[in-house]
Amino acid sequence: MPEENWRALDVEYDNPYMNLAVEEAIPRKVGEGKVPNTVRFWRNANAVVIGYFQSAKLEVNFEACKKLGTTISRRFTGGGAVYQDRGNLNYAISIRKGHRLIPDDLSETFKILSSGVVEGLRMLGLDAKFKLFNDIQINGRKVSGAAGSMRWGTVFHHGSILISSNLSILSKVLIAPNRRLKDKYVRSVGKTVTTIRDELGRDISVDEVKENLRKGIEKAYKIKLVDDILTREEELLAEELFQSKYSTEIWNLGR
Amino acid sequence: MIRVTVEEKDDRIQKIMITGDFFFYPEEAFPQLEQALVGVKADEEAIRKVVNLAYEKLGVVSVGVEPRDFVAAIMQTLRGRQHA
Numbered sequence: 001m002p003e004e005n006w007r008a009l010d011v012e013y014d015n016p017y018m019n020l021a022v023e024e025a026i027p028r029k030v031g032e033g034k035v036p037n038t039v040r041f042w043r044n045a046n047a048v049v050i051g052y053f054q055s056a057k058l059e060v061n062f063e064a065c066k067k068l069g070t071t072i073s074r075r076f077t078g079g080g081a082v083y084q085d086r087g088n089l090n091y092a093i094s095i096r097k098g099h100r101l102i103p104d105d106l107s108e109t110f111k112i113l114s115s116g117v118v119e120g121l122r123m124l125g126l127d128a129k130f131k132l133f134n135d136i137q138i139n140g141r142k143v144s145g146a147a148g149s150m151r152w153g154t155v156f157h158h159g160s161i162l163i164s165s166n167l168s169i170l171s172k173v174l175i176a177p178n179r180r181l182k183d184k185y186v187r188s189v190g191k192t193v194t195t196i197r198d199e200l201g202r203d204i205s206v207d208e209v210k211e212n213l214r215k216g217i218e219k220a221y222k223i224k225l226v227d228d229i230l231t232r233e234e235e236l237l238a239e240e241l242f243q244s245k246y247s248t249e250i251w252n253l254g255r
Numbered sequence: 256m257i258r259v260t261v262e263e264k265d266d267r268i269q270k271i272m273i274t275g276d277f278f279f280y281p282e283e284a285f286p287q288l289e290q291a292l293v294g295v296k297a298d299e300e301a302i303r304k305v306v307n308l309a310y311e312k313l314g315v316v317s318v319g320v321e322p323r324d325f326v327a328a329i330m331q332t333l334r335g336r337q338h339a
Contacts, residue, residue, distance in 0.1 A: 051275075051276050053273075053274055053277060053285060054274050054275060055272070055274035077278075077282075078276070078278035078279060078282065078318075079277075079278060080276030106278075106280070133318055134318075134319070148278070150280060150281075151281070151282070255272070
């Protein structure tokens with residue numbers, strides 16, 4: 001079987017809205033067949049990213065965000081709100097529909113597409129396990145959450161990996177699921193969420209994590225990742241999506 | 256977790272917003288589910304019927320949530336409690 005080459009992109013911006021605009025531009029172009037299947041790694045500096053179906057008002061502490069300079073943004077996939085700083089690495093996978101990796105069952109898709117990251121974390125010496133239906137855990141604590149979509153002729157899967165994020169800021173900017181249970185929730189955040197650094201018991205660079213995730217993805221998907229850059233078409237589309245959607249209040253706070 | 260904001264008038268749903276951390280495909284069909292619930296009698300059977308019908312007609316597939324979870328969340332909000 002000939003080797004299957006995918007694109008690896010390392011594209012990130014200071015502006016979280018632009019990061020999310022690129023996040024949409026890539027699967028659109030993959031679906032059009034203009035670019036190969038793609039894995040993107042990127043980070044946000046200081047942002048809350050809420051799920052497509054979530055209410056900003058109900059999930060995010062606006063006051064805390066204002067105080068901490070945290071941007072509130074919305075992604076195009078479902079799932080829950082996440083806090084992202086430089087200690088959090090995002091990965092995004094865009095695969096053209098009909099690919100051998102994609103099963104019919106959606107829940108199974110999450111599992112299969114998480115397998116690359118699980119493999120990469122294991123290469124780092126961590127006992128990472130996929131947990132239904134969109135988490136990766138180490139020793140029973142969540143280190144990564146994933147979300148996905150099927151649109152534009154593409155199966156899209158992305159997730160956030162806590163490498164060394166500030167978990168105390170996370171509990172300030174996100175509203176606890178039930179106000180009455182707030183104390184319990186805040187305590188449980190420290191208990192149920194973990195970081196790669198804490199699990200390894202040493203500092204680790206983002207590059208080292210990324211390198212292992214790349215290898216894990218190559219092994220699990222049986223592909224080869226080739227470094228590349230965004231095409232001009234993707235950049236133009238991202239710019240357009242930034243202007244018309246991701247930087248607008250109606251998109252981010254409208255629900 | 257599903258969070259529901261609902262306004263009721265004369266025992267019927269007048270306004271409804273359903274939000275949460277679920278996965279619902281196609282995503283763009285979601286407003287149609289909310290819209291389908293407007294004007295529906297505020298009882299469990301009527302709501303279940305509309306949610307099931309919307310799933311069927313819109314070809315919805317969801318992950319992490321099922322039609323009955325939406326029904327339960329709406330009913331709990333109508334009864335004045337939050338659905339966890």
